[in-house]
Amino acid sequence: MSIAWYLAVSAIVFSLGAIGVMTRRNPLVVLLCLELMLNGANLALIAFSRMWGNGDGQILAIVVMTVAACEVCIGLGMIVAIYRRHLPIDVDELRELQG
Amino acid sequence: MSATTYGWLVLLFPLLGMLVTALGFRSLPGRSAGWIATAAIFLSFLAALGALIKIQGLAPEHRQVVSSLWSYASTVGIDAQMSILVDPLSVFMILVVTGVSTLIHLYSISYMEGDRGFARYFSYLNFFVFSMLLLVLAGYFLLLIVGWAFVGAASYLLISFWYRRTTATSAGIKAFVINVVGDVGLVLGTYFIFKHTHTLDFLKTFQATSAGAFGHGSNEGDLVAGCILLLVGAFAKSAQIPLHTWLPDAMEGPTPVSSLIHAATMVTAGVYLIARMHPLFELAPAAQDVGAVVGAATLLIAGTIGLAQTDIKRVIAYSTMSQIGYMIMGVSVGAYAAGLFHLMTHAFFKALLFMAAGSIIGAMAGEQSLNRMGGFRKAMPFTYGCFIVGGLALSGVPPFSGFFSKDDILLVTGERGGWHWILYVAGYVGAFLTAIYTFRMIFRAFHGEPVAEARELEAGHLHHAEVPRNPANGEEEDTDVGFPGPTHAIAERALPMRVAMGMLALGAVGAGLVQIPKVDFVIDDFLRPSFAGSALYEPHTKNGLLVFGLGLGTVLALLGIALAHRIWVVRPGMATSIRERFRPAYVLFVNKWYFDELIDMLVVKPAAAGGLFARDTFERLFVDETLIGGTTGIVRAGSAAVRAAQSGFVRYYAALLVLGVTGVGFYFLLQT
Amino acid sequence: MSSVLFFLAAIGVITGATGVVVLRNPFYSVLALVIHLVSLAVLFLLLRAEFVAAVQVVVYAGAVMVLYVFVVAYVGGESDSIGERLRSRGAVGSGLRLGGAILGGAVCVELLIALLGTGLEAINGYGAGYSPGPQAYGTPAYIGKLLLTRFLLAFEVASFLLLIAAVGGVVLARRRGGLEDEDERDLLTPLDLLRPRGTGTMAEGVGRRSS
Numbered sequence: 001m002s003i004a005w006y007l008a009v010s011a012i013v014f015s016l017g018a019i020g021v022m023t024r025r026n027p028l029v030v031l032l033c034l035e036l037m038l039n040g041a042n043l044a045l046i047a048f049s050r051m052w053g054n055g056d057g058q059i060l061a062i063v064v065m066t067v068a069a070c071e072v073c074i075g076l077g078m079i080v081a082i083y084r085r086h087l088p089i090d091v092d093e094l095r096e097l098q099g
Numbered sequence: 100m101s102a103t104t105y106g107w108l109v110l111l112f113p114l115l116g117m118l119v120t121a122l123g124f125r126s127l128p129g130r131s132a133g134w135i136a137t138a139a140i141f142l143s144f145l146a147a148l149g150a151l152i153k154i155q156g157l158a159p160e161h162r163q164v165v166s167s168l169w170s171y172a173s174t175v176g177i178d179a180q181m182s183i184l185v186d187p188l189s190v191f192m193i194l195v196v197t198g199v200s201t202l203i204h205l206y207s208i209s210y211m212e213g214d215r216g217f218a219r220y221f222s223y224l225n226f227f228v229f230s231m232l233l234l235v236l237a238g239y240f241l242l243l244i245v246g247w248a249f250v251g252a253a254s255y256l257l258i259s260f261w262y263r264r265t266t267a268t269s270a271g272i273k274a275f276v277i278n279v280v281g282d283v284g285l286v287l288g289t290y291f292i293f294k295h296t297h298t299l300d301f302l303k304t305f306q307a308t309s310a311g312a313f314g315h316g317s318n319e320g321d322l323v324a325g326c327i328l329l330l331v332g333a334f335a336k337s338a339q340i341p342l343h344t345w346l347p348d349a350m351e352g353p354t355p356v357s358s359l360i361h362a363a364t365m366v367t368a369g370v371y372l373i374a375r376m377h378p379l380f381e382l383a384p385a386a387q388d389v390g391a392v393v394g395a396a397t398l399l400i401a402g403t404i405g406l407a408q409t410d411i412k413r414v415i416a417y418s419t420m421s422q423i424g425y426m427i428m429g430v431s432v433g434a435y436a437a438g439l440f441h442l443m444t445h446a447f448f449k450a451l452l453f454m455a456a457g458s459i460i461g462a463m464a465g466e467q468s469l470n471r472m473g474g475f476r477k478a479m480p481f482t483y484g485c486f487i488v489g490g491l492a493l494s495g496v497p498p499f500s501g502f503f504s505k506d507d508i509l510l511v512t513g514e515r516g517g518w519h520w521i522l523y524v525a526g527y528v529g530a531f532l533t534a535i536y537t538f539r540m541i542f543r544a545f546h547g548e549p550v551a552e553a554r555e556l557e558a559g560h561l562h563h564a565e566v567p568r569n570p571a572n573g574e575e576e577d578t579d580v581g582f583p584g585p586t587h588a589i590a591e592r593a594l595p596m597r598v599a600m601g602m603l604a605l606g607a608v609g610a611g612l613v614q615i616p617k618v619d620f621v622i623d624d625f626l627r628p629s630f631a632g633s634a635l636y637e638p639h640t641k642n643g644l645l646v647f648g649l650g651l652g653t654v655l656a657l658l659g660i661a662l663a664h665r666i667w668v669v670r671p672g673m674a675t676s677i678r679e680r681f682r683p684a685y686v687l688f689v690n691k692w693y694f695d696e697l698i699d700m701l702v703v704k705p706a707a708a709g710g711l712f713a714r715d716t717f718e719r720l721f722v723d724e725t726l727i728g729g730t731t732g733i734v735r736a737g738s739a740a741v742r743a744a745q746s747g748f749v750r751y752y753a754a755l756l757v758l759g760v761t762g763v764g765f766y767f768l769l770q771t
Numbered sequence: 772m773s774s775v776l777f778f779l780a781a782i783g784v785i786t787g788a789t790g791v792v793v794l795r796n797p798f799y800s801v802l803a804l805v806i807h808l809v810s811l812a813v814l815f816l817l818l819r820a821e822f823v824a825a826v827q828v829v830v831y832a833g834a835v836m837v838l839y840v841f842v843v844a845y846v847g848g849e850s851d852s853i854g855e856r857l858r859s860r861g862a863v864g865s866g867l868r869l870g871g872a873i874l875g876g877a878v879c880v881e882l883l884i885a886l887l888g889t890g891l892e893a894i895n896g897y898g899a900g901y902s903p904g905p906q907a908y909g910t911p912a913y914i915g916k917l918l919l920t921r922f923l924l925a926f927e928v929a930s931f932l933l934l935i936a937a938v939g940g941v942v943l944a945r946r947r948g949g950l951e952d953e954d955e956r957d958l959l960t961p962l963d964l965l966r967p968r969g970t971g972t973m974a975e976g977v978g979r980r981s982s
Contacts, residue, residue, distance in 0.1 A: 002897060029800050063925055065830055066929045069933070084944075
């Protein structure tokens, strides 16, 4: 299949992730949807890398995966900390930044 | 050293005196501020003498000398210079001003001793003298207006000198506001004149006027308007009807202030103005007539009010108003030399009367009411003598100076003929009234049974009040800064006061000798170069009228003194019975012809109502609620709207992000 | 053959993604993501990115998702169904549910237009040429060479980032004084007083002085 198909799939995955971030209330699931978006971007990167024929996209995809792993670590740590303080696990309830 | 150099020196010395006393007011020891100020004015007097000598050394046609220090502004249509005009008229005025001021400064050194504002007083006084000299030396309308305004400011500062008294501060404000009305008239009048002559320099204006800048008829509209507006300025400064209500209240100031400003110098600025602007006035006889009528009305009304007043300083104030009415009437009918001569003699005897009044007020420990005075003749002989000399001069008894000057004015008035006979009659009626109220004051204060303070003084002890009170309303006052000092100086005990009063008494007696009719014409000849080109300036011609006038004046004056003597000395109860018989007239006079109430109703109340409306309604509704409230409301609403974006909901932020990305992408897609 | 594989993998990817967004139970969402990740690895293989596909399965699906499973097991949390969520609830909300869906749809459309509709010709091809070999495109050797030569800085920074994330995760999740339960407090022993600050158990190390 031509590269265009892969790009289409990537676009669909990315927007599904965006919908999930905007819609879900459980922070864990929000993080999961964030992963979705990152994966969509990864797919686009790999596709473009195949199109050009050099490995730059793949390297960037690996780095993105690394960053995603770090971000998951921190995010889950925060959720655990929130849970430990007996606060509701609901992004709508966690709004002390409200001004 | 030319005449104009002397002119600048005349201006410089009071300015320096003011700066030295003002800047060093904390460090000048004892009474040195007073001596410095007096020395400054004395030097100024010497410079004025120098200017006189120099001027007389020039040929008569050349005696009007202009000197300019620098130009304020030279633009299209206007060339403003800072120039003084030294000519016989201004030299006359500066001699009178500096001479009398020196003596008053000398008097003040004793009078104001012990006052905590001693140095401040002298700096204000020097500032005043500087402003007055600036006014009379100005050769340019702008400088005249500057001097005029400064004089008003100095008057305000000095009237409210004892600023802890609310009566004093109210009086100062009243004087200032009424003077501002006059300032407006002066400036607008200048505009009307400038519109046609296109110059603000005096000499050039006069040349342009006689060359026909206002058209070749007389009573040209703009000229009359301009002259009448100048008259408004003159009336406000010289306390003529209807802008006179500030002068009696101005007696709240210290007595030397009253004697300098409100007798000898500032109130004569109006007379000077009319005399200086005579070429303009002569082409606008309508304005001259207005001036003459107002002057005559003032002299009569003020005379009647003086009959009923009980505060000794206010009696003298109304007498000032009346005499200035004579002067205004005089210069308005063309008796320039006579009017200015009366200005000079009046300066002498009125300043003398005020100084003597200050002396007796000191003996009464600040009390000013005639009702509480009596029988000081034995206790204060020197003061009594000064009062007598001043009173005789004021009433116009020969051979005192007032006789010659007052009758000079009335003579010229009578010579003009026509409807001026009314003014002639009014002038003599006023002279009769003058004699009565002047000697009423003297007899009530010095004759009769001595009051307690007089007996104390005869025993050698000067009375002091235990509780200091405001003489105007009897309120107890605090003795912080802004309070008359604890010492009360009287002439019998203070040498500087005696020296000053003595010299003024000599002037009051002997000044008439320079202008005895038909014998010598010193003032006439001296002032003639200033009035060259005036159609009205001629020596007296009608001998019959001259003799009649002199005789009538003498008779009326003596009659008035005799009447006063009879009422207040011989038959003390007669005053009360006369008052009862003429009750309506008495009420009218004692209430000062209800001018204060009239002005209050016509001007003050509408202005206050307007102010309250502006504050409560307009300002509140329009400014506070609409403009300010609206602006803040908009800002608050805007910030509330923006604050709504800070909802704290993470999902909103994510949605905003996505929205932003979409928007940017959309933009770039459109580009391709 | 590759087309069939592509479609199967693409269906897996999209189904997994949809499952993450839609499923109510967060545990099910995690599982859906695992399916998505594995299908994505297949897509990577189809694009000749062997090493990346392996990394994807091993790291992403293997390590990150395991971490997720642990946390979901610990924290849990039921979510509403999507139908309930789209209906009105609470302060923020209902508008955002539906609006979010619409906005996401708008993003998708826009991205599709941007990627496919702009007239790029190269995406219609199958990519640049591929010549197999030990260090061919996509092999581990290839990636390794790139990582250690051209992208050395990125490599080092990424490892640094991992270190920071590890430390950060520990710091975030540790216990802090004042919010612990009653029964977790230790009794004071004389030995505690003698022990200098910063030594001892980790609880003491972070400042809880057994008071």
